[in-house]
Amino acid sequence: MTQYGFYIDSSKCTGCKTCQLSCKDYKDLDVDINYRRIYEYAGGSWQADGDTWQPSIFSYYLSIACNHCAAPACVPVCPSGAMHKRSEDGLVVVDTDTCIGCKSCAMACPYGAPQYSARKGHMTKCDGCYERVAEGLKPVCVESCPLRALDFAPMEELHERYGNLAEVAPLPSASLTGPSIVIKPNRNARPVGDTTGSLANPKEV
């Protein structure tokens, strides 16, 4: 099985949310549903520098959709089997004709990927644009990014090109679900487990 995944360049990302909007447009999503969410993690403190105090502040963005995890938390809890991991590309997709809308997947996912649509009565989530991928295209979010901060490819290629980092604050430890992502951290990025910062845009995610 080829496992596809996303590359997220947090050193380039300006938090412009074009990826989120192009996805919303392509997938025709309601206002309260975001397959891709941009988390702004910010914080800072003061350091004594002789007789003065210097601020050390940080703020950076992480554009997170579904990480199509190797061990997804959403799949084992699903009672109908609607939430499944595709054998051909490793993408985690919800079968909208089977889903009963019990929201178990949303409760379990530590990335907020599965989202319930009250209008549709079932769960919805990023499907990695698998139809586009099958045609040799990249997901809409990747192609729309004006900073070229996103990429999508088989995981071996991403590891070869960009390394192996799959966790920085405020993401959970990668050991929980094995997210299929590679992150290039922002120069101010805090390690996973950090609690010195806070989510600066809670109403946007």
Added chain:
Amino acid sequence: MGWHEFPLVVFTVLAQCAVGAFILLGALILTGRLEEASLRRLNRPMLIIWVLMGVAFAASTLHLGSPLRAPNALLRLGGSWLSNEIFLGSLFFALGGLFWLLTLLDKVSPLLRKVLLGIAMLLGVAFMYATIHVYMIPTVPTWNTPFTPLGFFLTSVMGGALLAQLLLNLSGQGYRLMARLLPWLGALAIVVALGSSVAHAMSLAGIQSAIQSAIDLVPHYQSLLIIRLALLAAVLALWLFALRSMRHQPLVLCASFVLLLAAEMLGRNLFYNLHMTAGL
């Protein structure tokens, strides 16, 4: 505090009380100390158990976005704990209800009925076990603690003991040994519930992700918890008062049970509001 999971609050609390009462009364029936006439008198008000189960399951479908697809919830039997819970709960409902109906109509041999009763009691235990596992999600640090099984178990014991007391009373069998032991069981469970919910509240301080602290999830958590614990104390007071006074016993026990449902539904709603994941 939101009430968005109210259907699940109703489902879990009512089912836990019903299973608890059924197992306690089932144990009494299995001991064989009940003559046929007493059994039939006790059986009639046990209909309340199945009314509670019916309301519980009806409420659970309101939780679904597509209730007409509810049967799909069984598709991952053996794989998903939610599938197991629905399957075992339905089977408990069906076989327990069958036992009740056969006893009412006095059909098939008493031995066969007891076998059916025993199987239904085991299914009740398995149903409760599955419910616990539905919420023991490794990525949800506020639920994946020993307080979840303890809290669910205590609801079964408190609610089950009080409901069993009420049913024994309604059938005029408040003199039985079990009826005299039930208040002790209830009091013990309520005292454990008081202590463990305080310990649970304190344990929340240690649970946080980068962007969320468990103690910030529910505004006024402590006040709401105190209201729940005060309700439980009132439950016990009414329960003991009912047994001491000779008049209106069923009515006062009924009032006590309604207060218990209020206390446990408040507690369960606090539980659902404590949902957070280890990440975003």
